[in-house]
Amino acid sequence: MNENKRSVQVGIFIFLGIVIFIVGVLFLGGQQKRFIKSIEVAAVFDDVGGLKVGNNVWFSGVKIGTVRAIHFYGKSQVEVSMNIEKEAQQYIHKDAEAAISSEGFIGNKIVVIGGGSPQIATVEDGDILRAKTVLGTDQIMETLQENNKNLLKITTDFKGLVSKIARGKGTVGAVLTDSLLAEEFRATVMHLQKAAQNAERLSGSLSSYAGKLQTKGTLANELVTDTSVFAGIRSSVAQLKKTATTAQEIAGKASEAVSKANAASNNFAAASEKLTRSDNAIGTLLNDPQAAADLKTTLKYLGTSSKKLDEDLEAAQHNFLLRGFFKKKAKREAKAAKDSLEQKTP
Amino acid sequence: MNEQKGPEKPVLTRRLDRFFLEMYAVSAFVGRIFKEAFLPPYEFREIVKQCFEVGYKSLPLISLTGFITGIVFTNQSRPSLSEFGATSWLPALIAIAIVRALAPLVTALIAAGKVGSNIGAELGSMKVTEQIDAMEVSATNPFKFLVVSRVFATTFMIPILMIYTVAVALMGAYINVHQNEATSFQTYITQVFNAITFLDVFSSVIKSFVFGFTIGAVGCYKGYHSSKGTEGVGKAANTAVVTSMFLIFIEELIALQIVSALRPS
Numbered sequence: 001m002n003e004n005k006r007s008v009q010v011g012i013f014i015f016l017g018i019v020i021f022i023v024g025v026l027f028l029g030g031q032q033k034r035f036i037k038s039i040e041v042a043a044v045f046d047d048v049g050g051l052k053v054g055n056n057v058w059f060s061g062v063k064i065g066t067v068r069a070i071h072f073y074g075k076s077q078v079e080v081s082m083n084i085e086k087e088a089q090q091y092i093h094k095d096a097e098a099a100i101s102s103e104g105f106i107g108n109k110i111v112v113i114g115g116g117s118p119q120i121a122t123v124e125d126g127d128i129l130r131a132k133t134v135l136g137t138d139q140i141m142e143t144l145q146e147n148n149k150n151l152l153k154i155t156t157d158f159k160g161l162v163s164k165i166a167r168g169k170g171t172v173g174a175v176l177t178d179s180l181l182a183e184e185f186r187a188t189v190m191h192l193q194k195a196a197q198n199a200e201r202l203s204g205s206l207s208s209y210a211g212k213l214q215t216k217g218t219l220a221n222e223l224v225t226d227t228s229v230f231a232g233i234r235s236s237v238a239q240l241k242k243t244a245t246t247a248q249e250i251a252g253k254a255s256e257a258v259s260k261a262n263a264a265s266n267n268f269a270a271a272s273e274k275l276t277r278s279d280n281a282i283g284t285l286l287n288d289p290q291a292a293a294d295l296k297t298t299l300k301y302l303g304t305s306s307k308k309l310d311e312d313l314e315a316a317q318h319n320f321l322l323r324g325f326f327k328k329k330a331k332r333e334a335k336a337a338k339d340s341l342e343q344k345t346p
Numbered sequence: 347m348n349e350q351k352g353p354e355k356p357v358l359t360r361r362l363d364r365f366f367l368e369m370y371a372v373s374a375f376v377g378r379i380f381k382e383a384f385l386p387p388y389e390f391r392e393i394v395k396q397c398f399e400v401g402y403k404s405l406p407l408i409s410l411t412g413f414i415t416g417i418v419f420t421n422q423s424r425p426s427l428s429e430f431g432a433t434s435w436l437p438a439l440i441a442i443a444i445v446r447a448l449a450p451l452v453t454a455l456i457a458a459g460k461v462g463s464n465i466g467a468e469l470g471s472m473k474v475t476e477q478i479d480a481m482e483v484s485a486t487n488p489f490k491f492l493v494v495s496r497v498f499a500t501t502f503m504i505p506i507l508m509i510y511t512v513a514v515a516l517m518g519a520y521i522n523v524h525q526n527e528a529t530s531f532q533t534y535i536t537q538v539f540n541a542i543t544f545l546d547v548f549s550s551v552i553k554s555f556v557f558g559f560t561i562g563a564v565g566c567y568k569g570y571h572s573s574k575g576t577e578g579v580g581k582a583a584n585t586a587v588v589t590s591m592f593l594i595f596i597e598e599l600i601a602l603q604i605v606s607a608l609r610p611s
Contacts, residue, residue: 003391003394003395006394006395006398007394007398009398009402010394010397010398010402013397013401013402013405013506014397014401014506016510017505017507017509017510018509020509020510020512020513021506021509021551024509024539025544025547027539028539028542028543028544028547029544031536031539031540052610053610054543054610
């Protein structure tokens with residue numbers, strides 16, 4: 001009984017050990033796609049960069065197989081045979097390209113299949129894919145070396161430049177070392193600061209104005225938002241334009257009148273200027289005191305002579321030769337006055 | 347014509363003679379093991395008993411050792427990978443280390459200490475107490491009954507113990523990885539099996555068969571050829587352990603060379 005129990009325990013122990021082993025092997029096989037139907041494709045590379053048998057093959061970032069064999073091909077090329085899952089065959093076309101890459105920066109080398117046109121047929125067992133050359137670490141290092149050389153040149157130039165600047169040479173050097181320039185620059189900066197403050201105030205005002213524009217019911221807001229107000233304003237502006245045109249015309253005429261008045265005034269000024277001179281009759285009358293005295297004397301004589309003439313004429317009326325004429329004239333005037341009075345009072 | 351027999355003249359030197367004689371004895375012993383193993387009658391009961399002693403009874407000790415090994419190795423490897431920001435590679439590193447080297451070695455060394463010494467002491471005491479002679483007299487083949495059964499048990503139980511060790515050590519490592527990197531079990535297992543190959547698994551299993559055979563054969567040889575007296579028993583147990591461990595490391599080195607040659611470049 002005891003022996004039987006021991007045998008069972010040993011049996012369970014062995015059984016479980018074998019089960020773990022088989023599960024592990026199956027899992028490993030599944031992981032490495034050992035028990036999956038596959039096709040074989042190949043690609044010929046110039047350099048495989050340390051690719052090994054068993055390395056993974058990726059398509060669109062998914063592992064679809066492993067490297068089956070690596071052989072030299074031709075003079076110096078390398079043929080890489082790959083086992084590709086049958087399931088993935090439908091996605092890989094005959095014009096797809098194979099490239100050597102790596103799983104990460106320090107990861108294993110892999111073969112990456114990519115590209116391929118949908119209109120081209122899918123790959124078949126034994127097909128040879130086109131190889132795509134990608135930049136390897138060596139090429140990257142070469143480029144970096146070139147970059148380093150350029151960087152050295154740049155830093156050398158920059159060193160010389162900085163040295164010149166430090167010695168105050170050139171415009172930048174002068175700007176950095178001249179104290180007067182520094183003062184001016186400081187003043188400029190202060191002005192700029194003031195300008196910035198003004199701009200800030202302006203922007204504040206603009207902001208508040210914009211805020212008012214947003215306030216409903218205000219004229220500004222209505223101007224911006226109300227279409228009827230805008231239409232009214234537009235018609236007002238049109239009328240204002242007409243009025244302005246009319247006013248312009250009036251102003252034109254007024255300007256013309258003014259220019260005429262100006263001409264008249266010029267004439268008047270010329271006349272008045274002539275009046276101030278004594279080389280003409282009126283000017284002499286107005287300006288010459290001798291002529292005025294003469295005229296006054298003449299007028300005095302004329303007064304005396306007219307008085308005497310009046311007396312003479314009075315005497316003539318009573319002359320027998322002319323008495324009849326004056327009597328008839330008086331009668332005619334009296335009659336005319338009587339007729340007009342009668343006509344006014346019917 | 348009385349010829350007096352003096353001390354036998356050594357063929358090479360005394361030491362070299364002793365070494366080559368020992369080599370011959372070991373070879374003859376190993377050859378006899380193979381010969382007796384295939385020839386009937388088969389001592390199935392004794393084999394099952396020895397499998398129980400060697401395998402089943404060693405499981406708790408081996409499991410505990412494997413579990414601790416997994417945790418400790420993971421924890422000690424983390425800083426190195428962390429310097430490169432590559433802690434995500436920890437499962438792969440652990441898997442390779444455990445499957446390729448740690449599990450077979452740890453299992454074999456623990457078994458050499460526990461089982462090898464046990465076999466050496468047991469057979470040594472039987473030799474000292476003349477039980478082996480008694481068995482021969484009673485028409486029982488002591489070699490088949492004592493040696494072949496034990497060698498058979500160690501040869502077949504060590505690989506199974508190694509598989510348990512792999513499983514337990516990977517679990518221990520997972521606990522540590524999950525605790526620190528919050529890696530899910532599925533991701534962990536995927537990374538583990540991504541890193542190892544069939545060559546790793548089968549080379550470890552085959553290596554464990556060799557280790558198991560070595561432990562059994564050395565233990566049995568030392569016990570079977572132990573000198574008389576209680577001192578001889580202790581010496582047999584001690585030399586069984588030391589020689590087994592030494593041979594295990596030598597075999598590990600040879601196995602490494604063979605597997606490296608087989609690994610695709």
